[in-house]
Amino acid sequence: MNCNKAMKEISEYLDGELDKALQLTLETHLTYCNHCHAVYNTTKKTIELYCDGKLFALPDDVRSRLHEALRRKLQSCCSEETKK
Amino acid sequence: MAELHQATLARDESLLVNDAKAGNYAAFEELVNRYEKKIYRLGMNITGNREDAEDVLQEAFLKAFEHLPDFREDSRFYTWIVRIAVNEALMKLRKRRTSREVSMDDTDDENREVVVREFADWKPNPEQQYARGELETILQNAVNSLSPGFRTVFYLRDVEGLSTEETAEVMDLSVGAVKARLFRARLKLREELSKVFKRGSNS
Numbered sequence: 001m002n003c004n005k006a007m008k009e010i011s012e013y014l015d016g017e018l019d020k021a022l023q024l025t026l027e028t029h030l031t032y033c034n035h036c037h038a039v040y041n042t043t044k045k046t047i048e049l050y051c052d053g054k055l056f057a058l059p060d061d062v063r064s065r066l067h068e069a070l071r072r073k074l075q076s077c078c079s080e081e082t083k084k
Numbered sequence: 085m086a087e088l089h090q091a092t093l094a095r096d097e098s099l100l101v102n103d104a105k106a107g108n109y110a111a112f113e114e115l116v117n118r119y120e121k122k123i124y125r126l127g128m129n130i131t132g133n134r135e136d137a138e139d140v141l142q143e144a145f146l147k148a149f150e151h152l153p154d155f156r157e158d159s160r161f162y163t164w165i166v167r168i169a170v171n172e173a174l175m176k177l178r179k180r181r182t183s184r185e186v187s188m189d190d191t192d193d194e195n196r197e198v199v200v201r202e203f204a205d206w207k208p209n210p211e212q213q214y215a216r217g218e219l220e221t222i223l224q225n226a227v228n229s230l231s232p233g234f235r236t237v238f239y240l241r242d243v244e245g246l247s248t249e250e251t252a253e254v255m256d257l258s259v260g261a262v263k264a265r266l267f268r269a270r271l272k273l274r275e276e277l278s279k280v281f282k283r284g285s286n287s
Binding site: 007008010011012014034035038039041042043045046047049050051052054055056057058059062063065066067069070073074 | 109112113116120121124125128129134137138141142145146149150200202203204205206210211216219220223238239242243263266267270271273274277278281
């Protein structure tokens with residue numbers, strides 16, 4: 001397996017979707033190719049960084065405004081119902 | 085065990101949806117409480133700024149409330165609200181189309197070969213080396229380098245953990261297109277982050 005081919009398979013490998021034979025070939029390549037190993041490692045890390053639940057936390061004031069907007073909507077719906 | 089938990093949540097969710105449809109506002113609010121954090125994060129990831137993320141959050145739940153009677157429950161409530169929010173977020177970006185920030189042309193990116201230029205490993209634990217706000221800006225800038233369709237696929241698959249099939253459904257794409265976009269999005273983000281996190285960089 002050359003590096004170009006390895007790059008193409010890294011994404012599906014991360015999802016555990018490669019068939020067994022291809023997976024073994026890729027894993028062998030990763031043990032001796034530092035470049036591809038670094039790309040594999042850092043792609044995995046990229047996903048982990050974005051999955052950090054603490055990032056882009058919902059601020060309290062944004063949450064309050066959402067619930068206020070929903071209650072206003074509810075009230076306007078109720079008053080329309082009453083008019084009918 | 086995890087599957088059992090999922091099944092319980094799904095049953096529980098469908099009871100809440102039924103109650104909400106019957107006019108029980110507390111049940112609808114419970115659904116909002118469950119997903120508001122995720123929908124805000126979706127808005128942040130796709131639009132790249134707080135004001136738009138707040139608009140996406142409000143519009144998505146207001147629309148869900150309004151159209152709840154039309155929700156036929158052939159998918160999970162969560163997939164439904166994600167779909168509404170994704171549409172809202174992409175609409176926001178379309179409005180900004182003429183501005184410098186956003187190219188809507190996904191097919192361009194789809195056909196372009198991904199060129200890997202950064203082969204260096206990263207300094208360990210970048211998340212511990214930056215303040216949270218600083219890290220958010222770094223991650224956000226990298227996401228902004230992707231066209232909207234790509235960042236949305238990345239967000240749905242890798243951050244939200246939707247399956248390839250669910251992502252395809254939300255985005256109206258084929259399974260193959262989702263996989264191709266995900267592959268390119270991951271490598272492009274990695275490339276952008278490498279510029280900041282690689283060993284030997286100054287920052």
